[in-house]
Amino acid sequence: MIMHKIHKVLRISAIATLGTQSGARNMTDHNLSTEVEQAFLKQNILKVVPKKILHVTYQRDITVGLGNELGISQVKEKPQVTWEAKESTYYTLMLIDPDALSRRFPILSEVRHWLVMNIPGSAVENGDEVIEYRGSGASRFTGLHRYIFLVYKQPNGIITHNEPHTSNASIIHRLRTSASKLAKKYNLGDPEFGNFFEAQYGT
Numbered sequence: 001m002i003m004h005k006i007h008k009v010l011r012i013s014a015i016a017t018l019g020t021q022s023g024a025r026n027m028t029d030h031n032l033s034t035e036v037e038q039a040f041l042k043q044n045i046l047k048v049v050p051k052k053i054l055h056v057t058y059q060r061d062i063t064v065g066l067g068n069e070l071g072i073s074q075v076k077e078k079p080q081v082t083w084e085a086k087e088s089t090y091y092t093l094m095l096i097d098p099d100a101l102s103r104r105f106p107i108l109s110e111v112r113h114w115l116v117m118n119i120p121g122s123a124v125e126n127g128d129e130v131i132e133y134r135g136s137g138a139s140r141f142t143g144l145h146r147y148i149f150l151v152y153k154q155p156n157g158i159i160t161h162n163e164p165h166t167s168n169a170s171i172i173h174r175l176r177t178s179a180s181k182l183a184k185k186y187n188l189g190d191p192e193f194g195n196f197f198e199a200q201y202g203t
Contacts, residue, residue, distance in 0.1 A: 039066040040194060043146060045098050047180070050194030054149050055082045064149065064197045070136075071203040075147070078114075078133040083151055083193040085121040090154040092117045092188055093124060094179050095133070095147060102142035111137075112177040113147065117186075118158050130161070132168040136199040148196040150179060152188035159186050 033051050040049035056064035058079045064070070081093060095114035101107050113134050119127030138145045166173045183189065 035066060036194060039196075043067075043148075043196070045146075045148065046191070048190040050150065050191040052084065052193045054151055054193040054195040056080070056149055056195050056197075064195045067146075067196060067198060069144070069198045069200075069203075072136045072138070072199055072201070073203075075197070075199060076135040081124050081149065081151075082122045086153075087121065089121065090158055091119045091122070091127075092152045092154060092159075092183075092186070093119060093127070094150045094152075094182070096150070096177070096179050097136075097138075097145050097147055099138075099142075099145040100175070101139065103144070103146075108175045110177050110179060112174045112179075115163070115182075117161060117163070118154070128161075129165075130163045131166045131173065134168045134174070138199055138201045140201045142201065144198045144200045146196055146198055149194060150191040151193035152183055152191050154186070154188060156187060161186065 036053050037049055037051050040046060056079050058064075058070075058075055059077055060074075062070060062074045064079070083091075085091065093114065093116040094112065097111040097113060098109045099106055100109055100111045112131055113136075115131035116124055116127040116129050136145065136147060164173055179191075183191070
């Protein structure tokens with residue numbers, strides 16, 4: 001019982017506390033689900049928004065916190081991503097930018113920065129990295145871009161897909177994509193977990 005309480009406190013602390021360098025909101029278990037849903041609803045991007053928090057941590061303990069602004073240099077390397085996964089369940093992880101070329105003129109939206117399918121539990125490293133991770137690439141004079149992490153449950157287990165592989169040095173198969181269309185194609189349903197940050201050129 002004591003160990004359970006300690007684990008709960010540590011988990012809440014991990015998602016609720018962030019250094020001033022990142023500027024994220026404070027969250028508690030009591031209002032966390034509401035915080036996630038409301039934060040996504042305000043963005044007016046997804047028709048159905050995730051209600052569960054996705055834990056995303058970059059190097060030097062830089063944490064994504066439902067819309068906090070991060071520097072491009074802080075998100076250059078692939079982050080650690082975890083969620084409350086169910087046993088014997090596979091998931092798909094996406095990272096998208098809906099604001100390319102800019103939020104006012106999203107003519108390249110969505111840019112797919114990361115796509116990992118067939119993830120056993122939350123072991124992202126054991127999934128099929130279809131599109132390799134690529135950090136923020138906001139252009140000059142395009143303002144803040146939103147970078148949205150989404151996790152979908154694969155209801156039918158392992159997916160035999162035909163998605164082409166893209167390296168982190170390539171922009172092929174990244175531009176003008178759609179998270180919702182990919183989810184529909186593979187019967188993923190709605191995103192269960194989510195989080196996002198903002199970044200802009202020169203930070």
